[in-house]
Amino acid sequence: MKVLCLWHTTDEELRYIKDAVPRGTEVVSAEGEFFSRWESTFQQLKRHAVDADVFMGFALPKGILEIAKNLKFLNWLHTGVDDLELIGGLALAKQRGFKVANMPGAYALPLAEQVMMFALALAKNTLVKHQAAANNFRYFPPRSPGYRSAMLHGRTMGLIGVGGIGTAVAKLAKGFSMRVIGIRRRKDKPVENIDAMCGMDELHSFLGECDYVVLAVPSTADTDQMFGRAEIEAMKPSAFLINIARGNLVQEKALYEALTSGRLRGYGSDVWPRYDYGRTWPTGGARLPIQSLPNVVASIHQGGDADDMEERILELGTQNLVEFLTGKPLTYGVNIELGY
Template sequence: MKVLCLWHATKDEISKIREALPRGTEIVAPEGDYFSRFESTYQQLEPHARDADAFIGWALPRGLLEIADKLKLLSWLHSGCDDLANIGAFSLFKQRGVKVANIRGGNAIAVAEQAMMFVLALAKKTIFKHQVVAQDGRRLFPLFADEYRSAMLNGRTIGVIGVGSIGSEIAKRAKGFNMRVLGVRRNKDRPVEHVDSMHGVDELHSVLAKCDYVVLATPNTKEAFQFFGKAEIAAMKPSAFLINIARGNLVQEKPLYEALTSGRLRGYASDAWQRYEFGRAFPISFLPRLEVHKLPNVVCSNDQAANADDVLEGYLQWGIENLVDFATEKPLRREVNLDLGY
């Protein structure tokens, strides 16, 4: 069996993979200079890809799959698989019988913590109050004015849209703030601890109407693409906050901008931003065209939720477990459903 690491793996990382797999497994990785060690070029990988039985990594150069005639497994070191869908990989995998396993849940705690940071930052006007003190040291006056007063989490309702590995961790943390948790997911009959009531996708609007905070944690599938728009925002309380911890393309930018600038929505936070992919976007853009991220009632980061202690080590460990499952002919514990995309 031959395993190709799609990144510039360190000696220690290669040793961990080798030690976990059956004796005689060949582990190869690209060598030479790099700009980012988590990426590599087609030219660097092409000699190894042609006879590799398994790939493991974060980035897949275009054209590599087409020459990987022996490939039987991709251990994808991401939770989301939308990048694979965007390059048409799923169709090729189905044709060739290639299995895909991801590391879903590997970043769940880090992303859930980021989600709660966003909830608190919006509720407590963290950035605004920091800037007031840092810039001129003034004290906000009058006390308890609407524009200065923080929101509370205690006793409030939070809606988690997409209660998977990340959503369930968000629910757990929300309970620590004595919040009521409502969940929305495809399979509402599957109970999740810390969720007070679970609802189907057809109940989304009725759930939104009850929430003081709404967190989007859904996979980025073709059904979810830009599903949150004018009607969904209209269903929310004007006093509510929206937090997107999943993918930027879940939310329609124009109605979001209009709601944030008109007072229809109290605030927005996101770790991910729109990538316009209607064929070739014109003009090309990877941030909001309406500059939502610059609004005063917006808190943001840019794909940093998983950039935390312990996450890289967890990714590698779970990715190696995928390889072990494959090598020992066990069911893949994190196999991706190629029809659903996650």
């Protein structure tokens, strides 16, 4: 078997993978100079891609899947596989019959911490108050409702999606003495630190109970644009919305109008919309100036970029690889039909 690492590995990373796989497995990586070592070009990969049995990596240059006629396994080192679906990777996997694995929950801990950072920053109006302090501005009169902080203690956090990320958020929220409720397809399955579980058919009544709503569901055809005016109207005007999943879950225009009208108290997000019209029109990023609003706290896909994560991803990716090469069931195999 020949394994092609789609990024420019370090010597230590390559050695770690080679030491783990069965003897006789050839493991190679992208060649040549790079701008970002996590990405590679078609030219850097094509020599090995044509006869590789396994791809393992973070990014796929255009055309590389098409020339990989021997491909039997795509080891995708991300939590979501919606990017693969966008470029036709899942359709190609179904057509050719090669397997796909990802790593759900790999980024659960840093993303859960990012959620709590958003919750605290929004509740305490951190960015606005920091800027006021930097300008030596003192709020007057004291204790005005206009700049009063919100609380986490005793409030309700609602998790839409209770997988690895949602479960990790629930544990941290309990440290702030919050009531935590969740919503998922299988509401009968108990989850630690969740006080009550609802089904998707109960979404609007669920939203009315929450002071903080966290979106942590995978991006699929069913969840695209799932959160719009009706869902915002079901929320308390005093509530905060936090998106740690994908930007396309939320209808951008409805969100902007709610944030600028006072219908929604605040929004925190690490993810932003991507517009795709047959891949022939400019895409990427919010079209409305949501990030610049005073009641918004934002980062751009930085939630998973944290200490220990490179080692964690290499460990889980190598686990996927070893399972495939030794014929074991894939712990994190992707269901091609469901798209996750």
